[in-house]
Amino acid sequence: MLAGTAATALAGPWVFNRLLPGRSTILQLAVVAAIISFPVWLAIGAFETGFTGSWPLNDLPMQYLRIFAISMIVLGGGYIAARALGMIGGPAGGEPAEISPVPGFLERLPAKYRGAALYAVSSEDHYLRVHTDRGEELILMRLADAMRELDGADGLQTHRSWWVARDGVAEASRDNGKQMLVLKSGVAAPVSRSFAKAVRDASLT
Incomplete structure (x- = not known):
């Protein structure tokens, strides 16, 4: 949890403001989810194997995809909630927001x-x-x-x-x-x- 929180705090602003400014919100959230899933994946794997490093290789890709899917759901829910509460700006009148490059x-x-x-x-x-x-x-x-x-x-x-x-x-x-x-x-x-x-x-x- 701490790994994911720290990664989100670092990756979010970098992806939204520097790497992909003005791009699709879904794409931005997917990139953030992919980034933050990695340290969470490592932390969970290390915990489950008792930090021995002997991880079941066959399960690694699916485990990462499960974490990525959960991250997307959490990030998407947080984004929708923030929009609803007016914490971040959104498109006016249902039209796509025009963001200058x-x-x-x-x-x-x-x-x-x-x-x-x-x-x-x-x-x-x-x-x-x-x-x-x-x-x-x-x-x-x-x-x-x-x-x-x-x-x-x-x-x-x-x-x-x-x-x-x-x-x-x-x-x-x-x-x-x-x-x-x-x-x-x-x-x-x-x-x-x-x-x-x-x-x-x-x-x-």
């Missing part, structure tokens, strides 16, 4: 960027420059991977090397005939011809 993405940056407003990301060779209201930071990441991680965020690709958040745009401008989006930080993000229509459709120009 931005906070999870910003976890890749140093601690000072936690809770920052994301303005844009731009590709520089093998690195990605992350533009926020608290400054800029370079991280080792491809733009394509960043855009997959930011899928669902309110923003769009404006250039082969730029993704811009709608709330990060201060104004649209032109420089020598080239369309630009000026971020709130003052940085100008280019808009290429192939993405110009998407930018117009987003009412950013």
Whole structure:
């Protein structure tokens, strides 16, 4: 019991806030259950064998699955109860909750960027420059991977090397005939011809 409680306290926040932020609640609970079942499984096995280590190998998988199933039931019941008591937020009006992927993405940056407003990301060779209201930071990441991680965020690709958040745009401008989006930080993000229509459709120009 103590092993399961300690594992839940550690695994729960990590899975919900860092590993799988914004993902299906069932998936999050299943991952937490799988993690916390392991120390419980070890503790029960050690207790049943008198800490001799001579465990019946044939029974080990089924024993783990039984513990996993119990963990899922307990975690699911606790989650439903917490929702009913208003201890955690839930979808409004029966609609799925919209959870922004931005906070999870910003976890890749140093601690000072936690809770920052994301303005844009731009590709520089093998690195990605992350533009926020608290400054800029370079991280080792491809733009394509960043855009997959930011899928669902309110923003769009404006250039082969730029993704811009709608709330990060201060104004649209032109420089020598080239369309630009000026971020709130003052940085100008280019808009290429192939993405110009998407930018117009987003009412950013």
